[in-house]
Amino acid sequence: MTETAAPDYHQMWAELGLDLPTHDALLQAVGSMYGDAYLTQANRPKGTDYLDFVLSEVHGLRIKELADFRKSGGKVFGTFCLYVPEEIIRAAGGWNVGLCAGAEFAYDQVEQIMPRNTCALIKSATGFKLAKVCPYFESSDLVIGETTCDGKKKAYELLGKMHNVWVMELPQMKRPEDLAMWKAEIRNLVKKAEETTGTTITAESLRAAITEVNDKRRALRRIAATCTADPAPISGKDRLLATQVAFYDDVPRFTQMMNALADELEQRVANGQGVAPKGAKRILVTGTPMALPNWKLHDIIEKSGAVVVAEEMCTGSRYYTKLVAEDGESVDAMLDDIAEKYLDINCACFTPNQGRIDDVIQMAKDYHADGVIDISLQFCGLYEMESHNVEQAVRDAGFPVLKITTDYSMEDVGQLSTRIEAFLEML
Numbered sequence: 001m002t003e004t005a006a007p008d009y010h011q012m013w014a015e016l017g018l019d020l021p022t023h024d025a026l027l028q029a030v031g032s033m034y035g036d037a038y039l040t041q042a043n044r045p046k047g048t049d050y051l052d053f054v055l056s057e058v059h060g061l062r063i064k065e066l067a068d069f070r071k072s073g074g075k076v077f078g079t080f081c082l083y084v085p086e087e088i089i090r091a092a093g094g095w096n097v098g099l100c101a102g103a104e105f106a107y108d109q110v111e112q113i114m115p116r117n118t119c120a121l122i123k124s125a126t127g128f129k130l131a132k133v134c135p136y137f138e139s140s141d142l143v144i145g146e147t148t149c150d151g152k153k154k155a156y157e158l159l160g161k162m163h164n165v166w167v168m169e170l171p172q173m174k175r176p177e178d179l180a181m182w183k184a185e186i187r188n189l190v191k192k193a194e195e196t197t198g199t200t201i202t203a204e205s206l207r208a209a210i211t212e213v214n215d216k217r218r219a220l221r222r223i224a225a226t227c228t229a230d231p232a233p234i235s236g237k238d239r240l241l242a243t244q245v246a247f248y249d250d251v252p253r254f255t256q257m258m259n260a261l262a263d264e265l266e267q268r269v270a271n272g273q274g275v276a277p278k279g280a281k282r283i284l285v286t287g288t289p290m291a292l293p294n295w296k297l298h299d300i301i302e303k304s305g306a307v308v309v310a311e312e313m314c315t316g317s318r319y320y321t322k323l324v325a326e327d328g329e330s331v332d333a334m335l336d337d338i339a340e341k342y343l344d345i346n347c348a349c350f351t352p353n354q355g356r357i358d359d360v361i362q363m364a365k366d367y368h369a370d371g372v373i374d375i376s377l378q379f380c381g382l383y384e385m386e387s388h389n390v391e392q393a394v395r396d397a398g399f400p401v402l403k404i405t406t407d408y409s410m411e412d413v414g415q416l417s418t419r420i421e422a423f424l425e426m427l
């Protein structure tokens with residue numbers, strides 16, 4: 001068998017202004033983490049080959065596609081949060097990508113401009129920018145932030161000194177007057193997107209974008225639905241990866257590949273074929289998002305013999321469960337539909353946030369979870385504060401809960417494994 005040499009992207013990375021030696025070291029570290037977490041899994045579905053391929057080209061082929069798109073006049077938008085509607089960016093002819101924020105990087109530089117006790121997600125994104133190792137950031141013509149938590153709000157001011165950043169104002173409640181304000185802000189985003197791409201959104205382009213993004217969510221929902229079966233046909237780690245990849249891959253291609261994976265998983269369920277033996281403990285995780293390449297908790301849980309059957313988080317059900325209505329007839333009606341769908345996301349930055357608690361309990365029932373793990377990134381005031389109410393409600397509904405606060409470092413892996421193993425034994 002002859003091996004084809006991997007393409008060399010150094011020239012492209014240099015053109016983006018990346019720090020090449022540091023970036024090489026990062027890719028090597030992520031590659032070895034991936035190998036250890038993913039390629040050691042038994043009984044993986046064949047369709048996960050696509051995820052392996054995407055990850056092997058995570059800073060290569062996809063970045064080249066973005067570069068080619070930009071050379072042909074296209075604009076790329078970088079985002080950090082679910083509340084930025086990708087339908088609008090796509091309808092204006094742009095592409096959006098999630099930005100790297102899931103690994104500890106250049107914290108020494110980060111802590112010179114922000115407090116040590118900032119959550120890992122914010123420190124990571126800032127570290128990637130300061131160390132010049134995120135080609136998605138450097139490929140973004142505009143980064144769109146949002147006023148969700150205080151940390152991010154202030155981080156966008158700092159990042160705005162280094163990059164073209166624009167921030168959306170998000171309400172903190174979901175009353176009719178908040179929805180009215182949000183609808184107006186969605187229209188500000190339309191203006192900003194049109195001004196950036198030079199393309200006016202039409203009813204046709206918006207309708208097409210809504211359908212395209214809904215199709216992507218439908219494919220992820222099909223994958224998720226197969227995990228109500230025992231044995232689950234796919235690991236939580238692979239399902240999490242699929243959701244992470246959804247934030248930056250080409251939309252029609254990703255949808256097609258995920259539908260093919262869903263076909264395979266449905267067949268596996270019909271055959272009673274799983275990744276872990278039937279009866280393996282089933283865990284629902286909820287909490288702060290797990291940005292690429294953060295696979296830490298899933299890896300620990302699944303290496304302890306359990307299977308993560310669902311994620312109530314932004315890299316999980318909050319991303320794909322709800323769809324934008326598809327019957328809006330005018331641009332205005334469709335923008336209102338988009339505003340309503342997005343305000344219905346249950347993030348802890350809202351008060352009250354009972355919808356999240358209801359979702360966690362409903363998902364624990366639907367996915368036949370044996371237990372729930374509530375995870376907060378350290379120094380995330382929102383999710384840490386909310387966890388008391390979440391845990392109490394989940395316990396009252398009859399599900400055991402384990403609360404974990406962690407960050408991206410590997411120092412607590414041993415301690416977390418011990419706690420998780422004890423929790424699984426108790427179930």
Ligand code: BJ8
Binds near residue numbers: 314
């Ligand atoms: S919709 S969860 S992606 S804001 S972990 S940076 S909240 S201090 S990520 Fe989020 Fe949008 Fe909400 Fe989802 Fe702040 Fe907490 Fe850090 Fe966080």
